[in-house]
Amino acid sequence: MLSVYGWAEPTISSEEDAFSAAASLESSQTPDASAANFKPDPDPFVPVPGSIPSGLTQLGLGQYFSPYAIVVDKSARTLSVWRKNNNQIVFVTSYATDLGRVPGDKMVLGDLKTPEGIYFFEHMYEGRQLNFEEYGVRAFTMDYPNFFDRRDRKTGSGIWLHGIPDTTSLWRGSRGCVVIRNEHMDEIQKYIALGRTPIIVEEKTTYIDPARQILQSQQMRTWLENWRRAWESKDLETYMSFYHPDFESSGMNRRAWRAHKKSLNERYEFIRVGLFEPQILGQGERRIIRFVQAYESDHLSDFGEKTLYLERLDNGPNAEPGPWAIVGETWKPIHNQLLAQQLRANAQELTR
Numbered sequence: 001m002l003s004v005y006g007w008a009e010p011t012i013s014s015e016e017d018a019f020s021a022a023a024s025l026e027s028s029q030t031p032d033a034s035a036a037n038f039k040p041d042p043d044p045f046v047p048v049p050g051s052i053p054s055g056l057t058q059l060g061l062g063q064y065f066s067p068y069a070i071v072v073d074k075s076a077r078t079l080s081v082w083r084k085n086n087n088q089i090v091f092v093t094s095y096a097t098d099l100g101r102v103p104g105d106k107m108v109l110g111d112l113k114t115p116e117g118i119y120f121f122e123h124m125y126e127g128r129q130l131n132f133e134e135y136g137v138r139a140f141t142m143d144y145p146n147f148f149d150r151r152d153r154k155t156g157s158g159i160w161l162h163g164i165p166d167t168t169s170l171w172r173g174s175r176g177c178v179v180i181r182n183e184h185m186d187e188i189q190k191y192i193a194l195g196r197t198p199i200i201v202e203e204k205t206t207y208i209d210p211a212r213q214i215l216q217s218q219q220m221r222t223w224l225e226n227w228r229r230a231w232e233s234k235d236l237e238t239y240m241s242f243y244h245p246d247f248e249s250s251g252m253n254r255r256a257w258r259a260h261k262k263s264l265n266e267r268y269e270f271i272r273v274g275l276f277e278p279q280i281l282g283q284g285e286r287r288i289i290r291f292v293q294a295y296e297s298d299h300l301s302d303f304g305e306k307t308l309y310l311e312r313l314d315n316g317p318n319a320e321p322g323p324w325a326i327v328g329e330t331w332k333p334i335h336n337q338l339l340a341q342q343l344r345a346n347a348q349e350l351t352r
Helices: 015-019 147-151 182-191 210-232 236-240 254-267 337-346
Strands: 056-058 068-073 078-085 088-096 117-126 138-142 160-162 198-202 271-283 286-297 301-312 324-333
Touching: 056 210, 068 182, 078 182, 088 182, 088 210, 117 147, 117 271, 117 286, 138 182, 147 324, 198 271, 210 236, 210 271, 210 286, 210 324, 236 254
Parallel strands: 068 198
Antiparallel strands: 056 271, 068 078, 078 088, 117 138, 117 198, 138 160, 271 286, 286 301, 301 324
16 A cells, blocks of 8 residues: 655745745744734634535545545635545534635735645655644645646745644734644544645635535536547547647647647557546636546557646636636556556446
């Protein structure tokens, strides 16, 4: 089994330490930082039973992608944990949280705002790797800036989920990180698998009922299956209809991507594509779909993890939202051969 932990060298610091050491002090220079005068922690929001964050369209099965997801509602100062349980997404727990000192979505390095989007955890730091007074017992780094952030020309880095000691106010405001109490960092650790557990950060979380969530999942799975069939059948026109005019991947724009795929279709006698354990997440008018992909042709065979980045096509002013289209995609191999064999043996195909 792959470890869920990552390690790095000591003396680790988050974004704003690199930006401005003097401006980034979070402790003594913040008026409410002392234990004597800070107010009680905010009460974490507990959702109505049966309600589900609208961004959690489908979570992993636990074979490769995590069955857990974390959602941060900035307006409620709440971090909540969710889990896929059979065919349902259920609430696990929620914690009070602190956020960037400045409200709004992060745009540039040093703006002290917490970014909004769909992220994944990359590394874990703890113990002597951290300044305990600032980052608590443990920190998980987030993959900000992600594909969409770079597309929006956002800057900065070093956005974390980290702890905070009881002697520090949970209202002090961070430099852009998401912050919870140390005791809750100990609890949340078991829900995080590096690279595979998502954290969705949004200004205000909207909730839907299970029937709506199931419908959304079915619609996105149907969209994904139609994309797969078009690719596998070498139906180039239908396949390219799934791609946004502003698509870019591997240094190719949409026109170059079409030429590349046309060349492969002509070279290969057959193509077979299997998609397993899709993880479908949303924030605003954007979606991220991740899945395990098995690809085979008469010239090439590979097995790995693919990510599709989706945006709505523009249907013009006052029109209904357009269909989803791929603005970018990435693929990376699954190097663990034993894991790959297990996934091949146990995977459930998207069409089942």
